[in-house]
Amino acid sequence: MTLEARLAAYIARRMPEAREVAVRDLARIAGGASRETYRFRLTWTGDGQARERKLILRRDPPASLIDTERRIEFEAYRAFHGSAVPVPEMLWLEEEDAALDHPFFVAEEIVGCQASPALLWAEPYLAVHDALGRAMWTILGEIARAEPEALGLDRVMPSVAADACWDRELSYWEGVLDADEAEPLPTTRAAIRWLRAHPPPPAQKVGVVHGDYRTGNFLFDEAGRIHGILDWEMAHLGDPLEDLGWSLNPVWTFGRAKAGGLVDRDAAIEVWESASGLRADPDALHWWELFNCVKGQAIWVSSARVWLDGGAREPIVVYPAWAMMNAQDRATLQVMGWL
């Protein structure tokens, strides 16, 4: 049975009132290193009328470069749907393998937008960088402002004390490096030693951390508006400065010497502070920026490990290792003041 037919059969079970459920134009979307992503049209008959909806299927691959908890990702999207943080509507989460061989979820497709950051460096998008930057860090501030308890996310995300956020994250990603590195990483190891010797102050609040908030993980239009924040697979509770630090990681400047390739760093921080109601203490933010260089390197190293262990033999797992590891070293050296 084709993937279309199996998906249609699954959805038909989830929509018992619908008739003639069909999946059409199923096509894989490029990228997606942690999940396989497909778009498709769902057609069905309901209340005697022909109906259609554009949807997204996100399915776990046989091997992924990021070990993630799909329920947490699904619940994070669902928690923010309808809020000041734009996200697609989540429809169904399936955690068993039976239906489509691997766990997956189905979500609304936000249409009429772009996702590729490569488009941002040419017109008409060059003209709206300021608006996009303001939207990007305003939304990140809204995520930081959100209360996990009010969203119900404290029930699905492991809790952490305000003074333990940094150690939990650093220990986790250092563990990933220990397990996955194929070559010695002198710059990253030196950064880890510095981070442990100079811990940041306790978090101002324990909030929702997106975990991969950067240029390239949102849907945008030609007017500089953001219509969807994507890729919540690393969402967790922690210090909101962690997300700000990741968004400012030099590897996400795309070589443009601006925060996210879009706006001046000070402007991005000012917008985030205004929207979040929090302060970006320079020393604390520096710690989290350097931490995110370590985290980035751990992700690229994991990507190579997927290949080396005979997991996914897809170009998408090679590209981060080849293209990003030295760039991440350079980012680390830059944040530490050596470059």
Next chain:
Amino acid sequence: MALVPKVPDVLAEMAGQMVRAADPAMPDAESASGLGLSALLLGLAAEMFDKAAHLLFTENRAVRALLGQGARTIPDAAFAGRLRALSHGVDEDLRVSALQAQNGVLRAALIELHIAAEGADGPAARALETAIWEELVDSSERRKLAGSPV
């Protein structure tokens, strides 16, 4: 620029994927997605192919010099002896895989030396620490790809 996974392994796998992508039964979107990323990797492989041996040879020589400096600076006699032995090495096999294996051994020792330098007192230790950081910067320059974002 990173050389893991190894370039020949990746090129061999990509060759197989391109054969499969050329199959008329392969859906267009899936085929285009795979080929686009494969093309990106081919570009990176082309850039690495020309300079990989030179950069590894240069880097191994630079790290050996640092290990020699470390052997003269670090008071731990056993560690200093190991550093001295590594510093006297020579790259006789110039295949990328051989240079890369040596590079791994040398950079692992460099990490140990960096930790020892950080923990040692005195101007010689500070000078060694600075020299290590300078080599890490130089290494990142050697390995920098044309399209690097940083």
